[in-house]
Amino acid sequence: MSDKDRMSLPGDDVPGSCHKGAGERFSTNFARLSSTGSCVKGISFNSSSENNLPFKRKIDHDISYLDEKRRRDVTETSTCVSPWEFRRLRADLVEAQAQIVKLEDRIDELHKKNKETVIFFDKEKSEMKLQIESNRTTVKDLEYRLHKVKKREAECRQELSEYIKLSESEKAKLNEKLLQLERENNELKGKCDEVEISSQSSVTKFQEEIQNLKEENERLKLNLEEKTELCSNLEDRLSAALKAFNDADSVKDELHLLKIKLQELESEKAQFEESRRLTVVLSEKVLKLPEMEKELQAKRQEVANLRLSVHNKVVLEELIHDLKLKLSAVEEREKQIPPLKAKLAELEMELKKWHTLAADFGTEPTIDSLRWYIESLQEKELNASVETNNLNASIRSSETKLSTLQNELQNMKQIKEKLESSLQKLKVEVQVLRKKSILVTRERDSYRQQLDLYEKDLTMTGLSNENFNNEIFTQMKDRIKTLEESLEEYRKHVEVLENQLKECREEDPVDNLAEIRKLKEEVQNLEETNKFLSKIRDELERKLEIRALKGEYLSPDTKILHFRDNPLAEAQRKQKEDIASLQEECDRLRTRVQLLESGEVMDITQKVGENIQFLSSERVKELEKELESANLKMQRLKEVYRKTSQEFCDVSFMLLGYRIVLVSNNKLYKLYNMYSSSPSDYLMFQLTKNGTMEMLGTPFAESLSKLVDEHLHKGNSIPAFLAAVTLSLYSSNEQSEEDDDDDEPEQEEPPEEIELD
Template structure:
């Protein structure tokens, strides 16, 4: 119980809790002292006789001494609690004085406001005096004009015969002016009637303007949706371009396949030519050897006819040499046959891969045709949507222009209405201020009364607690049981908790009253600022001042013009509403198109996945094909987008030593001039200009480069 109460304490109640803790410590110490004294007394060996009466008298004396000590401590605690109460009362009195000072300040402000109100009333009286002076001056001027009119009439009477026609014209003009006066008076009456109508129309116009703003917001949302649709269409276009690129890649792959077929044919021709050349070379070598042998034989026969045995020996040696050469030629033929067999197996594998690639190309063609059809449909829909969007943009520009005109006219009408509101009668705010000040004073009085009540209640609670403590101590001194003491201590702690809670509640109420006071002060400041603003705007008291309206007032003309503007604005508003309805209907159609575009997106995603897979397959196959070509032919082929190809030999010294070929539209292949080709003029002139054979040129170049590398290795 003591720990729970300590959590709910405030800084003002710490001393009370300290007193309670000291009280409990004192009680426990008193118990221990009484027990020690009783044990000590029982331990002392008395020489007196051990009678019961003597024991009772000693126990009473000890209890009386303890009770006196406890009473002294209670008195000290009571004095400390009284000091705390005095401090609290002093604090409360200081707070009450502060509130009274604030109340005096508020009264002073109210007196200032009353002085301002009196000044304003004097200003209004001065203005009314000025208006009266102006009326007197106008009356004097009217009298002067009447006197001048009398003089003119006298002159007219004298000159009636001479100016009869002129007088008739003047009379007609006077009649017209009178009729105009009557019409103006009627118009004034109509103006007053129309003014009320204008107010109602302005309210309607405001509601219509709010509806227009809402419609404009809806239109903005729809435009955002249209922009999103445009974005999706743009994405679809990009995907179509990707599909077209895939088609171009497929077309390039087809061309590469055709070129591969031609290369295979060229390879077969080259292999045949190589075999024929090898046979011819062997035959030529044999014929040369035979000629040399025949010449040597003839020379030897002519020179040395006598050396027949030597010639026979030489013939035998030549026969052995011939046998060796024949054996070498047969071995070369066997090697060539094995190479041809390997080449035929590799060609069979290539043909199988080409067939699979053809099948994949056929499937990709069918898919690309479907994608083209879908793309054509999307393009048609896109053109329709672009046309609708362009029309919507044109309408939007028109609506923006009209909205700007609408805002300009609205601002002009607001300015006119503000002038009319300035001319209308307005209630004075001095009575409201007085009422609010009275309310403030009543609230302050209630606060003061409530604080006094709270102080009295706190004093009562403190007195009750002290009485209760004294009763508890008397019960303890009278020899009450330990269980009863614990219960009473619990009850005391509960009472103290209740009192502390009540004190906290009172403090919260005081803080709430202070916040209310600050809010009221802010309201007073706002009212002061508002009064100053109204004074600057030309506010007046309708009970003391009157407003005069002149005939042929520009405000009347402005009022008529505002009527015309309002009618035009109503017509424009109706047109805008119709256009917005049309736009909403068009937007419903666009929503269906957006749903269709979503379906198309799913289809395109599927098509893109298929194309990506095909691209991956094609890229893998192309890489395998390039690696095989590089390992077999000895050249690395690099394609470019301009129909150009770079060939880099396996035996090249550097990457810059490459050949560039260009494929023309007719299908011919030309070698482009580079710095590396300038070093190969002999091979180019022999194989390209004379023989017109690119494969021979490439094979000769590989042989040359291979020979250079082998020479370097040796």
């Protein structure tokens, strides 16, 4: 605060100077609190500064009023401190603590508001993310449907081209068949002509054969009559022979001969029967000749009819093929009609919903109005995203300001505690000094009384005792002198203590704090220079090690000549001296800062020297080196652990097919499969208190109800379930890859477009 803020108002002067230093410490404390008010007012979440102006004015007014009151209380001087003043100081301290509590409550409220706004914006952000994800899923579904439609269109075109190719091949086959049938027809015509010619010649032949057969028939009839007569004779002879068979053996030979003749006759009879049957057949053929001519005419007519039927068949097959194509197209269209009707109904419902939605938003259900509304929504979304970014930035800035405020509050609390401890020390010292002064005054009064008594005794005694009294008088004088000297020493000591107390009270703690800050800055600068120099030294040592490893060293035969006044050695010596002096200065300033922070103001330089004597810069260097080496070891161990853990995770993922992710500290584990198609396909497991694993419900787990029932409910085996999931996902991925491989040539070579009339 400025000096104008510390001016005291008239009419509020209160006597009291013994606690000037403590009052000034309180004033500096509240001055720092008033300075933090400017930081408190910054937590406004990008709102206008006019809304925060009354709160800022109130805090600044209260703190400045308290500061002015403390300053008014400590500006007056007094030789002693009254109990009323102590009570007043205590009341002021309580009031200051209450004000600090109010400020802390206010900061907590602002922090709560900050958290609420963060939660609100996080919710909005999550909702926006969900909306974006839903939009992405719809876009993906539409793209998938479009891909399916394109795929179906390509398949239909391919089928159409195949049908056209089949029809062309069938047409070619039918043309070949037609040509073959025409050839066969021509062959049949030639055969028919040949048959007509051969039939005419055969008729004449048949007539001649019939005549010959008639003649032969007559001849055979005559021969047959002769043979029948012969047979009758032979039968008579046979009967006679049979009768005479019993008479002699010679008859047997004759009988055998007769049997042979009989067989010959039977064979001749069979031949005769065959020739007779042949004549009958030939006669029947001759009788059937006109019928055969009629049949030939009928066959010719049949051939003509067959030619006509073949032509009609070809025409009908073409018509049937066309009708089949039309029927298949109609059937496909009929198959597509129900889903198209359902889709049309859905689209009509969606269109009605869009119309109602547009009517709800007060816009006409037209494309331009909806486009304008969507563009306005997109602009609003962009503005909202910009506002969210701004709010996030403001939240981050407010968090940083809040952290700075909290740090300053902690510093103020520490300073307050230090001031209270110093005040208590000063109070104790004042009480001790008062007791000492009271003891000294009492001792002085007692000595004065003794002197008075001795003087009275001396006046009352006579001259007879003059020699004895002279000795006693000299002894008493010596004693009085020694006592007076000790009294003077006590007085001087009291005066010195009072002067030191006044100096401590007169010293401004703000100046001490400024000096402390300045010393801290100097210490930081010296530490930075020390770090920079240590880095340079480490780099040079590393270069030397590299050169030594490379073999850049001198042979033992070489001799090195050094200058007496070597500038490098002198510069190194100066550098070492500077480093040592800087190290000593750093240690001295560090101890000075520590002493100032501990509240000791008197004889700082002497105490700093005493503390520096106990510190060893070499020990500090050794400890710093050990700390750096320990930090390096820890960092290397962390890196090794990170690498090994990452390697273990990768190996387990490659071997087992699952990546395990720890969700939180409540023993929840997410399992991502290697063959899952989307990152939202995961399984959730929880480690129970009994040491068993339980599977929690996820959308992906709900889609695996069969595997859950089979392996978890019935088999009670989590590894079997995980293996089954891996196998099912692997098989589905293989099938999808085969489908994609089948689809790739279609995409590379699209089918030709064919115009159908």
